[in-house]
Amino acid sequence: MDYFKRVKVWSEDLAPGMFVAELDRPWEESNFLLQGFKLEGPHDVEAVQRQCRYVYVDFESEAQFKRFKLQTSKSSTYKKHLEESLAFNNQSFNFDIKPALTRRKQTKSILKSVFDKIALGQDFDVTTAHDSVKENVKEILQNESAMLVLAMLSESNADIADHCFAVSILSICFAKQLGYSQVELEDIGLAALLHDIGHMRVDNKVLNKYGRLNADERKLVEEHPKYGFDIISSKPGLTKSCIDVIYSHHERIDGSGYPRGLKTTSITPITQLISLVDVYESKTRQQSYRKGSPIVRVYKMLLEGKNTIYDGKLLMQFIQWRGIYPPGSIVELEDGRVGIVIAIDRKNKLQPVVLQILDQYKQKVKEQIISAANDSDFKIINAFENNAFGIYLHDYLEKGLKIRS
Secondary structure, eight states, X not given: OOOSEEEEEEGGGOOTTOEEEEESXXXXXXXXXXXXXXXXXXXXHHHHHHHOSEEEEEESSHHHHHHHHHHHOOOHHHHHHHHXXXXXXXXXXXXXXXXXXXXXXXXXXXXXXXXXHHHTTOOOOSHXXXXXXXXXXXXXXXXXXXXXXXXXXXXXTOOHHHHHHHHHHHHHHHHHHHTXXXXXXXXXXXXXXXXXXXXXXXXXHHHTOSSOOOHHHHHHHXXXXXXXXXXXXXOTTOOHHHHHHHXXXXXXXXXOOSSSOOBGGGSOHHHHHHHHHHHHHHHHSOOSSXXXXXXXXHHHHHHTTBTTTBOHHHHHHHHHHHOSSOTTOEEEETTSOEEEEEXXXXXXXXXXXXXXXEOTTSOEEEEEEEOTTTOTTOOXXXXXXXXXXXXXXXXXXXXXXXOBO
């Protein structure tokens, strides 16, 4: 095995798992049979401590060396730097991207098949979509961090299936945070996945038009919830709440929504939840006809409708849960540097750990971890959910980047 670094370690700082490469004396003066051995447990550690004041240890990786320094350093500032540096390699949380990628691929494939059949006027079955959502819920319960990051993955030409998948995952995770049961999470996930099914009866030229819609075009788009209701209402196996979401996800509590102008008591809590997530995801997402808006700007827009368009309590719960700088988001610093948020301090969500990708001139640099703890110029001014500045999160996940939520 190739080792990362050989370091002098005092015997009292030894721990199981370390590889002792040299002693503080010739090997023949010790009781050890092997010249170089791994400390398999406390007994090995004690045996070395009885015979040596110090030894030389070969560390297998930078992460192992940093964990050693974290345990032995006397400097609180250095220890905080090490904690942040270890964030994206931290194995104490579950982050396996492969199952999440499989879930995304399969769900989008099923959804596109349903959409294609509707566009062609053919019959379709929602059972496979329901089964896929059940698997998504299971994966979220096991590996929420990865699934949330997957909800951010979209290409510059992202389609409606991308949007619906992201809304479904975000809605499930938010509902989980609010305490909904697993069965309810499955229902919420399916409703969110199918919420824009009515778009299949709206001209794509109108849906993807660059710039403002005229009155006739807007009226056509505002018919899509009713189209969705007509498409789905006769399908077996769907709950009333699922059908209601499809019909009512553009209704607003002050009656300003469409297509029926419903008010607070007529809009179910699940519909209000998915409606809120739908707006957030749509506004932060890069569309074919516009760029995604910074997260803070979207929050400001949503807050302008607090207690009028959106339920105030639900809105604040969502913002608190999602945060200003969600893990996996692309952030821009005041000096122009750009990176990916890879970890959040739950005690101070405004000071995340960032993997820098671009310098102040928006040129690619060798990636390095930066934070307020180790960089005096660290000040975030914007955060984006999607592929801002030409940074594709998927590329870094494939390289093994781990993101802690």
